[in-house]
Amino acid sequence: MTRRTVFWCFFVLTALAFIFPAQGATPKQGGVLIIGRGGDSVGLDPALEDDGESFKVADNLxxxxxxxxxxxxxxxxxxxxxxxxxxxxxxxxxxxxxxxxxxxxxxxxxxxxxxxxxxxxxxxxxxxxxxxxxxxxxxxxxxxxxxxxxxxxxxxxxxxxxxxxxxxxxxxxxxxxxxxxxxxxxxxxxxxxKLGADFRRKPVGSGPFKFVQWIKDDRIILEANERYWDGRPYLDRVIFRSIPDNSTRLLELLSGAIDVMHFPNPSDIPLIEKEKNLKVLRQPGMNIGYLAMNMDKKPFDNRKVRLAINHAINKQAIIDTIYEGLGTVAKNPIPPMMWGYNDEVEDYRYDPALARKLLTEAGYPNGFQTTLWAMPVPRPYNPNGRKVAEAIQADLRKIGIEARIVSYEWGTYLDKTERGEHDMALLGWTGDNGDPDNFFYILLDKESARIPAGNIAFYRSDELHEILVKAKTSTDQAERERLYKQACVIVHRDAPWVPLAHSIQVVPMKKGVQNYKLHPTTKHRLGKVWKE
Structure with missing residues (x-):
């Protein structure tokens, strides 16, 4: 076949594709989208909330x-x-x-x-x-x-x-x-x-969907906003169902009871990908999962104790056995995809012998007892808080630290950690706006250690604060990047956290769900989504 023949074949096929679009390419009006998620919203007043389950509903209101x-x-x-x-x-x-x-x-x-x-x-x-x-x-x-x-x-x-x-x-x-x-x-x-405190449960915004009903720990129902300024949504209704167990949520997807599944078990992805009626969307996550050590409580005010814990935890094993290919080991507070990331920072290696030595130098040759708080729901940065906590618990036991695992209902968990009631706690963050400030200032600045705290390590560094304020107020992008790389070094040195993982967003759904887009911030905007 000549190059000219190839060209004309390509031209004709391309033209036909525009004249006869693929079946289902034209958006359809109507239908109900049911989303299965791992936990319920805490509230729906966007100024009061700070958790992803609340925001994914508020995004549409x-x-x-x-x-x-x-x-x-x-x-x-x-x-x-x-x-x-x-x-x-x-x-x-x-x-x-x-x-x-x-x-x-x-x-x-x-x-x-x-x-x-x-x-x-x-x-x-x-x-x-x-x-x-x-x-x-x-x-x-x-x-x-x-x-x-x-x-x-x-x-x-x-x-x-x-x-x-x-x-x-x-x-x-x-x-x-x-x-x-x-x-x-x-x-x-x-x-x-008019509503006062009830606004948090009966929100009124201007978004593509309107609030209909909230049955706590069961479902939230939204309906199309017929007067939306950017055009009526294609869907008539959206239902967010709370299904805490990952396996149960998968069965609901396989049976057709839900259209979209949030936070699958990583081990279930190969099974889902074999299902002819399902598809899996993926995107690198702009996130960090971490273990925060409460520096307002002994012995976590001792840097050598915090270093010992960093050396005691086998992060790669956690990635391999729990994230199962859907995460990478973290060493900085921001993800590698973000400008300001400092790849020259050398992670603390897994070394139980060194960890025991550091504990002895810190005055704890026989270790100590403490609590380890585990998230009750899967999150974008941690697929299974309980399993991660159990892995950390086993690693710490090897160096003499006995950590009792504690957990609460999601809203209570957030409230208690923000008030500093924990010793060590698993938590994480997904960036809101693509700027390193959104990680460093909220999670690690001394100003964010005021209750209710975003900085649940209660880490207060004047040196870091000065750098972060300079970075926030500078309009020189190169200077800002340099400052955030310096911030990575300071946080690594002081070790208020064990940075654990950056995970990949994975969302399985029915093939008939169209134009559902993953966002680095995990925003869930459904105004242009439609069903075949």
């Missing part, structure tokens, strides 16, 4: 001023159709889309934006119209605190119905990206004031 692209963290307009930034980096002016309404029919205007931020902290604010009183008793607004937003935002003002201006106290490199995070969601002021 609320909008933010800016949003991230479908499969990366580059920014695009959402409620704000445009924005400008002053030359000194201290003033951000947003122009809102016209005609957007909340699910309760009230207008989403500049006053609603001001309310959504001003309710979270005592910052200066100004409405253009009558405005709304701020709630007297709500909170704590965890993310606002984790992000130190009160140190960043001086004021928020509605200039007119469609113009909002944020004035900052200092330049903040990731500020615009922060406005795409869940805590920056715009809520209905009318609903917040």
């Amino acid at each position: 609320f909008d933010t001023l800016v949003d991230y692209a479908d499969e990366d963290t580059s920014l695009r307009p959402e409620l704000a159709e445009s924005w400008s930034i002053s030359a000194d980096g201290l003033r951000y002016t947003f122009t809102l889309r016209e005609g957007v309404v909340f699910h309760d029919g009230t207008p989403l205007d500049a006053d609603a934006v001001v309310f959504s931020f001003a309710r979270q902290a005592p910052i200066k604010y100004k409405y253009f119209g009558k405005g709304f009183p701020l709630p007297k008793e709500q909170g704590p607004y965890k993310y606002w605190g984790y992000m130190s937003m009160s140190d960043i935002v001086a004021s928020v003002e509605a200039r007119d119905a469609r113009t909002v201006v944020f004035t900052l106290k200092r330049p903040e490199a990731p500020f615009l990206s922060n406005l795409g995070m869940n805590f920056s969601s715009i809520v209905s002021p009318t609903a917040v004031l």
